[in-house]
Amino acid sequence: MSGIIGSSGSKSGVIGQTELDYEEGTWTPTFNDFTNVGTVSGRVCNYVRIGNIVNYWIDVWQTNNNMSWTTAARIDSVPTFHGQITSFHSAYNGIVYISSGVQALHCKGYTQGGYIYLTEAHSTVRHLWINGSYALAI
Amino acid sequence: MTLDKIEVNITHKHFSVREIMEDGRYHRRTIMCNADVSSEVQEIQDKAEEVWTDEVKSAWAKFQEEQQAEMEAE
Numbered sequence: 001m002s003g004i005i006g007s008s009g010s011k012s013g014v015i016g017q018t019e020l021d022y023e024e025g026t027w028t029p030t031f032n033d034f035t036n037v038g039t040v041s042g043r044v045c046n047y048v049r050i051g052n053i054v055n056y057w058i059d060v061w062q063t064n065n066n067m068s069w070t071t072a073a074r075i076d077s078v079p080t081f082h083g084q085i086t087s088f089h090s091a092y093n094g095i096v097y098i099s100s101g102v103q104a105l106h107c108k109g110y111t112q113g114g115y116i117y118l119t120e121a122h123s124t125v126r127h128l129w130i131n132g133s134y135a136l137a138i
Numbered sequence: 139m140t141l142d143k144i145e146v147n148i149t150h151k152h153f154s155v156r157e158i159m160e161d162g163r164y165h166r167r168t169i170m171c172n173a174d175v176s177s178e179v180q181e182i183q184d185k186a187e188e189v190w191t192d193e194v195k196s197a198w199a200k201f202q203e204e205q206q207a208e209m210e211a212e
Contacts, residue, residue: 025156025164047166072209079166080154082145108209114152114168117209 020051025079029058033073038062038128047079052137054081058094058130065099068123076115081136094130096122105130139165144185150201151194153185171198 027047031037043059056079060067094105106119107130116132142164145154153169169175171194175186 023164025166026159027166072206076170077168080145080147080152080168082147082154114147114150114170117205119209 022048022050024048027056027079028077029060030076031060031069031073032076034067034069036062036064036066036068038067038126049081052135053133054079054136055131055133058128060128062126065124065126067125067128069118069121069125071119071121073118073121074115075118075130078114078116078132080114092116092130092132094118094128096125096129097127098122099124099126141179141181144182146185146189150198151189153182153189155182171195 025047027045029040029045038060039062040058040060043061044057045059047054047056049055058075092107094107096103096105103122105122105128108117108119116130139157139159142156142158145156146152147154147168151171153171155167155169157165157167159165169178169182169186171186171190173186175183178186
């Protein structure tokens with residue numbers, strides 16, 4: 001077994017006889033029902049697709065510790081690709097840094113729709129990190 | 139950023155737009171089928187006119203309502 005992954009942004013990948021789709025890049029999340037949403041500029045909002053698996057990261061930072069959102073706030077524009085998404089509810093892990101420290105973030109994704117729900121309201125948030133993945137049926 | 143390609147998602151006809159940044163890296167964004175695309179490049183506007191029928195928009199609105207109701211019930 002061998003693997004060759006090309007340079008950033010290229011489509012390459014050879015493992016044995018099978019060619020895998022490979023793509024990496026950045027993306028721009030959009031926020032609904034957030035107040036004083038922080039910046040993603042200079043942060044890590046990246047994605048990597050390997051074959052039919054897509055992984056992506058969200059990193060939002062607010063200088064004044066005053067970012068907040070309501071229950072069922074949404075993060076839209078999750079990077080999607082041509083193809084049926086098999087994972088209706090997909091996996092997400094998240095944490096927030098608020099004035100009293102780091103807390104786990106409960107979130108739930110509907111990648112078929114290209115968005116993530118945050119299932120709990122939070123306030124006085126300085127930093128929000130989420131990583132997620134889903135599978136494509138190709 | 140330069141438009142590279144527009145992929146149409148099967149389920150809700152969202153556009154997965156891939157662009158190439160000045161440093162050569164890819165950038166992706168998803169444009170949902172109820173979005174205002176009037177400020178987008180002509181190619182995206184034309185694709186929206188072609189693909190986003192009233193039926194597609196209605197199905198997306200219904201899907202969102204169902205998901206919202208499910209969220210509130212949990």
